[in-house]
Amino acid sequence: MSERIYNVLFLCTGNTARSILAESILRKDGRRNFRAFSAGSQPKGTVNPFAIKVLNRLDYPADELRSKSWEEFARPDAPVMDFVFTVCDNAAGEACPIWPGQPMTAHWGIEDPAAVEGTDMEKEAAFVAAFRYLKNRIAAFASLPLESIDRLSLGTKLRDIGRSDGATSGHEKAS
Structure with missing residues (x-):
């Protein structure tokens, strides 16, 4: 891959769990070629403590992670995104802002670990599973030859990544 740095935005509704996990994973695993961000359509304003744990x-990295609105990334002074991935089904179905630069988009929905009820151990296990699914998807994404693949083929590959293990059926409750 070349010296180019790609901006990637992970979206969810509350921006407390899945999109936060994805931002951190790409921040560490893709730091040479990617700049990672996350946001929500209806941010809750806090990051889920199990995500941080x-x-x-x-x-x-969990430092500097915060729950924020996707409007932050639709402003004229915001970084121009190359890729935007929805990681929850609700955000995928919402009317997104117009992203400057016309980024490639795909839906990578997985079950919401914040929706799991039970013991703290069960909740933490749900976050570990979500982390694993996202890490696998991000690894597949980061290994794509982004500069040498045509836009149509790239779009197909991005959607295929979203259908990998852990994919949701396309319908879930907001969290």
Whole structure:
């Protein structure tokens, strides 16, 4: 891959769990070629403590992570995104802002670990599973020959990544 740095935005509704995990994973695993961001259509304003716990335990950056609105990335002074991935089904179905630069988009929905009820151990296990699914998808994405693949083929590959293990059926509740 060349010296180009690609901007990637992960979207969810609340921006408390899945999109936060994805931002941190790409921040660490793709730091040479990618700049990672996350946001939500209806941000809750706080990051889920289990997301922070799992990221810390797995030695992924949790500093500077915050729940924020996707409007932050639609402003004229925002970084221009090359890729925008929705990681929850609700965000995928919402009317997104117009992203400057016409980024490539795909839906990578996985079950919401924040929706899991039960013991703290069960909740943490759900976050670990979500982390694993996202890490696998991000690894597949980061290994794509982005500069040498045509836009149509790239779009197909991005959608295929979203259909990998852990993919949701396309319908879930907001969290």
